[in-house]
Amino acid sequence: GAVVSQHPSWVICKSGTSVKIECRSLDFQATTMFWYRQFPKQSLMLMATSNEGSKATYEQGVEKDKFLINHASLTLSTLTVTSAHPEDSSFYICSAYPSGSSSLEQYFGPGTRLTVT
Amino acid sequence: KQEVTQIPAALSVPEGENLVLNCSFTDSAIYNLQWFRQDPGKGLTSLLLIQSSQREQTSGRLNASLDKSSGRSTLYIAASQPGDSATYLCAVRGDYKLSFGAGTTVTVRA
Numbered sequence: 001g002a003v004v005s006q007h008p009s010w011v012i013c014k015s016g017t018s019v020k021i022e023c024r025s026l027d028f029q030a031t032t033m034f035w036y037r038q039f040p041k042q043s044l045m046l047m048a049t050s051n052e053g054s055k056a057t058y059e060q061g062v063e064k065d066k067f068l069i070n071h072a073s074l075t076l077s078t079l080t081v082t083s084a085h086p087e088d089s090s091f092y093i094c095s096a097y098p099s100g101s102s103s104l105e106q107y108f109g110p111g112t113r114l115t116v117t
Numbered sequence: 118k119q120e121v122t123q124i125p126a127a128l129s130v131p132e133g134e135n136l137v138l139n140c141s142f143t144d145s146a147i148y149n150l151q152w153f154r155q156d157p158g159k160g161l162t163s164l165l166l167i168q169s170s171q172r173e174q175t176s177g178r179l180n181a182s183l184d185k186s187s188g189r190s191t192l193y194i195a196a197s198q199p200g201d202s203a204t205y206l207c208a209v210r211g212d213y214k215l216s217f218g219a220g221t222t223v224t225v226r227a
Contacts, residue, residue, distance in 0.1 A: 006160075034214070043206065043217040044161075093160055103168065104148060104210060108161035 002028050004096055006109035013084055013116055020080045021112045023094030029074035030096035034106070035067075038091040050077045074099065084116040119144045119211050123218035131226050136194035138221045140207030145185050148210040152181050152192050155204045155220070164205075165192070197225045 003026040013019045023033055031052050036044040048058045048069050056069035066088075068080040077096075081088055095108040120143040130136060140150075149168045153161040165174045165181040167190070173182040178195040194201055204222045208215040 043219045045217075046214050049213065091158075095161075103166060105151065105163060105166045106215060107163060108153070110160040111158075113158070 002098060002107040004094065004107050004109040006092075006094055006112050008112060009110060010113040011115070013114070015085055015116055016083055018080055018082045019084060019114060020078055021092055021094075021114075023077045023079070023096070023109055025075045025096050025098075025107075028096075028098040030077075031074065031099040033071060033077040033094055033096040035069060035077075035079050036093045036095070038093060038111075044093060047079075081114065084114070086116045089114055089116045119147075119209060119216040121207060121209055121216050121218040123205075123207055123221050125221060126219065127222045127224075129224040129226060130197055132197060132199060134197055134225075136192075136197050136201070136223060136225075138192040138194075138205050138207075138223070140190040140192070140218055142188045142190075142209045142216070144211060145188050146211065147185065148212075150181075150183055150190050150207065150209045151215070152179075152190075153206040153208065155206060157204075161206065197223075199225045199227045201225050 005024045007022045033050040035047045038044050047062045048056045050056045050069045050071040052071045058064045071077040093111040095106045097106050122141045124139045151166050152164040167174045167183045180193045183190045202225050204220040206220045207218045
């Protein structure tokens with residue numbers, strides 16, 4: 001099956017620093033990847049849609065200068081949380097579907113737990 | 118804006134009982150619907166995908182139905198096991214993105 005990986009699986013950083021999260025599609029190419037965040041006991045909220053070779057599309061209310069997304073290749077997208085603050089602490093999950101897929105079935109990574117102290 | 122609702126929010130059953138999880142959505146113009154499983158602190162595992170033209174999908178003990186006109190989907194899990202304990206999420210795809218429900222947290226008691 002299609003596998004999506006994320007690195008790191010958890011990270012602790014100090015307030016004001018930046019942290020980068022990687023999302024990789026291991027056995028398929030993905031023109032489009034998605035970034036979600038999930039707060040405890042809540043569902044997933046889409047943050048942005050990442051397209052290979054072009055600028056990401058951010059959902060309403062998501063600060064694009066704070067959450068920098070780079071989709072540099074067909075298998076890698078990165079999310080950088082800049083000048084992180086405690087309220088950015090959350091569970092970040094990426095997903096993707098194979099390029100050319102007609103079903104658009106999305107596969108999700110294992111998530112990255114970010115804690116900002 | 119698509120709104121997805123899952124009822125009940127939590128469910129506790131004895132082992133062996135069948136599970137019925139409900140999902141409703143407000144906009145019937147969907148491309149597909151996916152059911153996912155999420156274990157605590159983990160990512161999502163895709164269980165079943167139903168295209169908008171389909172009425173149901175089956176995989177092992179799992180069966181999902183879709184009634185697009187009424188905006189409803191139901192996930193059935195037969196003969197539940199303690200290993201089925203998890204949160205089950207329903208998500209519908211509209212024009213470009215998945216909209217998620219809040220999930221149903223299932224506990225199967227041994």
